[in-house]
Amino acid sequence: MMIKKIDKNQFKELFDKLKENYNIAAPVLIDKNKKTLVEYHYIDDFDKIDWDEQADSSPKNIIFPQNAPVGNDYKEKQYYDTEQDTLILGVRSCDIEAIKTLDQVFIEDEMYIDKNYKARRDKITLVGLSCPQRNKSCFCDTLGFNPVESNYAPLYIFKDGNEFWIKVKDKKFESVFENLPDGNQDKLEELIEKRINTFTESSFELDIPIPLPEKEMFEADIWEEMSEKCLGCGICTYYCPTCYCFNFIWEGKDGESTKYKNWDSCMFSTYSAHASGHNPRDSKEKRYRNRIMHKFSYHPLNYEGLGCVGCGRCIDRCPVNLDIREALKLTEKYLEEKGGAKSGKD
Amino acid sequence: MKKYEKITEEIVEIAEKLLKENTVEKVIGFGIGIFTEEVTPIFISNPENADRLVFNSKAEMSLAKYLLNYKDQKVAIVAKPCDSRAIATYLAEDLIKRENIKVIGINGCPGIENNTACEECDIRNAVISDYTVGKKMTEEEIEAKLKDKEDKIEKMTPAERMEYFQKEFERCTRCYACREACYVCYCEQCFTEGNQPEWVGDSVKLNDNFTYHLMRAMHMAGRCVNCGACEMACPEGIDVRALAAKMCRSAEELFDYRAGIDSDQKTLLSDYDVNDTESGFME
Amino acid sequence: MNENNEFEPKIAAFLCTWCSYAAADLAGSSRIQYPPNIRVVRVPCTGRMDPFLIIKAFNMGADGILVSGCHPGDCHFLDGNLYARRRFVMLNEMMQYAGVEAERMNFTWCSASEGKRFAGVVEDAVENVKKVGPWQGFDGQGFSQEEGETTVEKV
Ligand code: SF4
Ligand code: SF4
Ligand code: SF4
Ligand code: SF4
Ligand code: SF4
Numbered sequence: 001m002m003i004k005k006i007d008k009n010q011f012k013e014l015f016d017k018l019k020e021n022y023n024i025a026a027p028v029l030i031d032k033n034k035k036t037l038v039e040y041h042y043i044d045d046f047d048k049i050d051w052d053e054q055a056d057s058s059p060k061n062i063i064f065p066q067n068a069p070v071g072n073d074y075k076e077k078q079y080y081d082t083e084q085d086t087l088i089l090g091v092r093s094c095d096i097e098a099i100k101t102l103d104q105v106f107i108e109d110e111m112y113i114d115k116n117y118k119a120r121r122d123k124i125t126l127v128g129l130s131c132p133q134r135n136k137s138c139f140c141d142t143l144g145f146n147p148v149e150s151n152y153a154p155l156y157i158f159k160d161g162n163e164f165w166i167k168v169k170d171k172k173f174e175s176v177f178e179n180l181p182d183g184n185q186d187k188l189e190e191l192i193e194k195r196i197n198t199f200t201e202s203s204f205e206l207d208i209p210i211p212l213p214e215k216e217m218f219e220a221d222i223w224e225e226m227s228e229k230c231l232g233c234g235i236c237t238y239y240c241p242t243c244y245c246f247n248f249i250w251e252g253k254d255g256e257s258t259k260y261k262n263w264d265s266c267m268f269s270t271y272s273a274h275a276s277g278h279n280p281r282d283s284k285e286k287r288y289r290n291r292i293m294h295k296f297s298y299h300p301l302n303y304e305g306l307g308c309v310g311c312g313r314c315i316d317r318c319p320v321n322l323d324i325r326e327a328l329k330l331t332e333k334y335l336e337e338k339g340g341a342k343s344g345k346d
Numbered sequence: 347m348k349k350y351e352k353i354t355e356e357i358v359e360i361a362e363k364l365l366k367e368n369t370v371e372k373v374i375g376f377g378i379g380i381f382t383e384e385v386t387p388i389f390i391s392n393p394e395n396a397d398r399l400v401f402n403s404k405a406e407m408s409l410a411k412y413l414l415n416y417k418d419q420k421v422a423i424v425a426k427p428c429d430s431r432a433i434a435t436y437l438a439e440d441l442i443k444r445e446n447i448k449v450i451g452i453n454g455c456p457g458i459e460n461n462t463a464c465e466e467c468d469i470r471n472a473v474i475s476d477y478t479v480g481k482k483m484t485e486e487e488i489e490a491k492l493k494d495k496e497d498k499i500e501k502m503t504p505a506e507r508m509e510y511f512q513k514e515f516e517r518c519t520r521c522y523a524c525r526e527a528c529y530v531c532y533c534e535q536c537f538t539e540g541n542q543p544e545w546v547g548d549s550v551k552l553n554d555n556f557t558y559h560l561m562r563a564m565h566m567a568g569r570c571v572n573c574g575a576c577e578m579a580c581p582e583g584i585d586v587r588a589l590a591a592k593m594c595r596s597a598e599e600l601f602d603y604r605a606g607i608d609s610d611q612k613t614l615l616s617d618y619d620v621n622d623t624e625s626g627f628m629e
Numbered sequence: 630m631n632e633n634n635e636f637e638p639k640i641a642a643f644l645c646t647w648c649s650y651a652a653a654d655l656a657g658s659s660r661i662q663y664p665p666n667i668r669v670v671r672v673p674c675t676g677r678m679d680p681f682l683i684i685k686a687f688n689m690g691a692d693g694i695l696v697s698g699c700h701p702g703d704c705h706f707l708d709g710n711l712y713a714r715r716r717f718v719m720l721n722e723m724m725q726y727a728g729v730e731a732e733r734m735n736f737t738w739c740s741a742s743e744g745k746r747f748a749g750v751v752e753d754a755v756e757n758v759k760k761v762g763p764w765q766g767f768d769g770q771g772f773s774q775e776e777g778e779t780t781v782e783k784v
Contacts, residue, residue: 025781028639028784030784032517032582032584033583034460034462034577034580034584035582036583036586037582037583038640040781041782041784043784044783044784048784061781062781065778065779065780065781066549066779067551068548068778068779068780069777069778095413135381137381203381204381204614211711228387228389229386229387229388229389229412231411231518231526231579232518233521233525233526234520234521234523235521238519238521238581239560239581247548249549251547251548251549251776253776260548260549262549265521268522270539272537315381315382317576318521319526319579319581320386320387321379321384321385321386321405322386323379323380323381323386325380325381326379326380326381331378369730395732419681477632480676500726504728504729506728507727508727508728509728510728511727512767512768513765515697537681543685549779550779551768551774552767552768552770553766553767553768553774554688555705556727556768557684557685557687557688560723560724560727561681561684562725563723564680564684564719564720567716567719567720568719581733589723589726589727592726593719593722593723596718596719597719598723600713600719600722614715615716616712617710618708618712619711620701620711622714622715622718623718624714624718624736625718625721625735626718626722626731626734627718627737628736628737628750628753628754629737629753
């Protein structure tokens with residue numbers, strides 16, 4: 001491992017150097033007519049980067065675009081074939097963990113490897129950012145993630161005022177950073193320790209078994225109460241960094257059709273509709289139950305880890321401010337009343 | 347602000363009474379989340395919880411749509427003036443039964459933060475109510491509150507307008523929150539969901555996004571009550587309301603029609619007059 | 630484009646079967662010449678015309694539209710066209726507000742005996758659409774957009 005410590009100007013120089021070999025994306029503040037949002041965008045200018053705010057939309061947009069052509073029935077076509085590698089700068093722990101979840105599903109699962117996803121993912125390098133402060137509704141630490149450090153990113157930045165510490169964890173990148181001034185490892189550990197202490201108070205404590213017991217929770221009576229105000233839009237899933245549901249559709253022009261892999265959302269009423277007209281999830285409590293159960297029961301059962309990283313976006317962006325934490329609290333209470341919760345694995 | 351607090355107090359009082367006397371099973375209103383300070387719709391059935399109800403400048407959602415979930419129950423609903431227009435339209439469209447609902451109408455609505463529709467609002471008092479809270483605004487007061495703003499899109503050339511909307515709809519992720527937040531959009535199957543015919547493509551291409559917004563706005567003709575819920579719901583900050591609001595203005599100018607003013611008026615497009623205007627037709 | 634490299638618009642013409650479609654027929658059988666730019670869609674009544682059909686026509690690349698039904702008061706179904714009239718007025722208002730030029734949208738009435746008038750209407754409609762040029766689609770890309778994925782913009 002290599003540790004470097006540079007100031008803002010040095011980072012700017014580094015950025016300009018990296019720019020030659022990489023497409024660089026980072027969170028930037030964007031004026032969107034009726035709202036101003038922080039989003040991941042490709043940038044040229046170092047000064048545009050917003051280091052302090054959690055991005056309102058996730059880096060999923062880059063790694064797993066909303067609509068992507070995947071060839072058609074007659075020919076396999078590789079759509080993602082850019083030479084240049086991409087760096088995503090300033091990804092916080094929650095989003096790094098989320099990308100790990102996507103990787104689990106699309107690459108690491110040997111049953112199905114998504115070639116398009118993999119081709120793109122191989123070209124993308126995550127540069128993590130130690131989270132400077134809690135956002136108003138995130139709760140990654142409650143779920144057991146470490147906001148100030150994540151091991152899944154090969155490069156990791158710790159920003160302390162105008163100073164940037166860079167942890168190079170992957171040997172592959174050492175040559176890029178070689179000439180920069182070294183940082184003292186103990187000092188950095190100290191800083192990390194200090195920052196983690198600022199995260200101790202969480203307004204949200206949770207004690208639920210993971211995975212959630214599938215059968216018990218499926219039959220629980222909390223879902224109706226929880227989803228009463230849900231509108232059934234796609235916001236919570238589209239802006240969630242881990243939601244990966246997709247749909248294949250064909251779009252045709254001039255006698256040819258192309259197969260697209262488009263985002264879908266389990267909160268849409270047509271998501272589970274069958275061609276026969278039957279819809280197994282025909283009410284919003286069933287759909288909401290599926291959303292929570294997928295994240296806290298089905299995903300952990302099938303893969304490792306969780307399907308939710310606690311980034312809080314679904315809470316912030318929901319038009320009726322439906323709060324996933326309330327659902328988890330209700331779950332905790334329900335299981336407690338049922339007399340001692342058992343995890344779904346046992 | 348004092349106004350909001352006063353309204354909150356009155357709402358709590360009425361809701362508590364209605365629940366205690368068993369006049370209604372449920373009160374639909376605004377409340378505060380448990381872990382956040384944000385306003386969120388809440389459904390109260392225990393009179394002891396009535397004090398969770400609030401009204402403040404962030405109560406941006408339109409609650410009227412929830413009435414459709416409780417068609418056969420007796421419920422009370424807290425209604426901003428625009429929501430009361432929505433309820434009147436539901437009654438006009440025969441979707442809910444008047445005897446089943448108790449409307450707690452807000453008079454002299456002080457407005458919602460960041461909601462541009464409020465600057466154009468000249469209703470300000472509940473059009474339909476069983477109980478009222480707040481203080482009725484007089485015509486002069488309403489007049490004074492109206493921001494004399496000319497619509498900036500109206501003044502553009504067609505090309506500029508096209509460009510404006512292209513820039514807006516380009517960002518649309520088709521999350522359909524604007525549709526779900528709107529009281530008009532209660533269709534069992536929206537035109538976006540069918541594929542025979544396929545009115546709009548599924549991918550978020552600008553041509554189709556634009557088409558989606560035009561088609562939805564067409565369904566708003568003579569029904570939109572200019573509440574701004576669509577705009578507030580949009581996660582991409584898109585000017586979603588613009589087209590629907592234009593429909594409101596046109597309906598008023600050309601047909602002297604306003605949606606949701608009366609609970610037994612016919613909707614604009616389900617009616618005609620032999621002498622209707624032919625504005626925009628060929629010579 | 631015609632051989633002189635002039636713009637020849639494609640116009641989707643929605644004609645009600647009882648009047649305007651018959652008028653087009655009459656124009657044909659009386660050998661009245663009119664521009665060949667219209668593609669006729671026969672509808673049972675303008676009252677059946679979902680405004681979506683018009684928006685969809687633009688979505689799919691029509692340079693303009695022409696809708697013609699029976700004169701008000703003469704509707705085969707008594708008042709179908711009276712309902713339609715309101716719809717078209719509102720649609721027209723909205724489309725113009727969204728930046729679609731007024732010239733692209735042509736609404737009128739033609740009775741079954743007005744073959745001559747029908748030919749004139751088509752001429753006017755074509756003239757109108759020619760004035761504003763080819764329709765570039767709602768995305769302004771002229772229907773040339775290649776297949777591709779949604780990308781995150783550079784800012
Ligand atoms: S964003 Fe909110 S309203 Fe929309 S589907 Fe999710 S929980 Fe429901
Ligand atoms: S479910 Fe909500 S909190 Fe969890 S990862 Fe998704 S957006 Fe973040
Ligand atoms: S379209 Fe009109 S009625 Fe519907 S949410 Fe928007 S402003 Fe309100
Ligand atoms: S957009 Fe139109 S079809 Fe879709 S739900 Fe709204 S009113 Fe119904
Ligand atoms: S809410 Fe906004 S982003 Fe979502 S579909 Fe409507 S306009 Fe598009």
